[in-house]
Amino acid sequence: MVAIPIELQPLEARRLIRTIDMAPAGTAAGAALVAARLGIKTSLCGAIGNDAMGRLVMAELTREGVDVSLVEIIEDLPTSATLIPIDASGRRGIYHASGAGRHTRVTQALEAAVCGAGAIHYAGIGSRNLDGGPGADLLEAAAHRGIMVTCDLISPSADAAMELRRIMRYVDVFMPSAVEARFLTAQDDLLSAADIFRQWGAKSCVIKNGAEGAIAVDASGNRQSIASVTVDTVVDTTSCGDSFCAGFIAATISKRPWLDALRFAAATAAWVAQGPATLGRLESFEQVDVSLKKKDKP
């Protein structure tokens, strides 16, 4: 719940807006929702509160086909929630209420699931029960089995740099946003930031940069620039980064080579940008593929 100070005046107390959407979102749940929409068998690990928000999150994830059996319910905490008002030009405000999400922990069931996974997308940096060792141990087990590990951030604090140094040797593809990369490395140039993340241990690095696209440095140190897909009407870019990650993972699992997978990622995000909330206008893997093959606007 967020208290926003508003001066109410007679006849102006009610403002009509176009729409209000509610959806599971964020680096973990948002990416999971999109991966499931792309047809990937997806399981989410996380934590929610025993509240209406948590029930909605579980229902929507389940409806989309995400396995939520690893999501824990924490009785005395609220479900983490974010309110994002978006104005007509697409600018966003972000009001976040922290909750159970930051209390995600490693369980035996999670350890077993990780060892049987085809890919792990790690979004646990900043979680009090994962930072400092448990998250790194989990990723080490995955890396030991040759499972692809990708990693993205959500609102990192300065402490995230220390945790990243701990886990990065197990990360195949590190995928932060440009803002996050600049914050953590103090480098304005994104390729220089990617070099630093690779020095910390990541095998490869993709830095997402909004409508400007993304830069990538692969495991051999080759540098690429990935153009975003131009769309006629951008409605809501929230979760573009999460959908970019999900698209990349879905394409990689489908044996697409590095650059093709990154282009698929950008096309996935472009469909998401064209509608509200986490999924936007994204329908399926085939939809993204067709839009790419036509070299057409999605």
Ligand SMILES: Nc1ncnc2c1ncn2[C@@H]1O[C@H](COP(=O)(O)OP(=O)(O)OP(=O)(O)O)[C@@H](O)[C@H]1O
């Ligand atoms: N306006 C846009 N038009 C087309 N594609 C976009 C637009 N904004 C973002 N994208 C695509 O989405 C990708 C990721 O976007 P962005 O850099 O905003 O990620 P992010 O900051 O991690 O987002 P979030 O955390 O909200 O999911 C970009 O690399 C680009 O391919």
Ligand SMILES: [Mg+2]
């Ligand atoms: Mg992001």
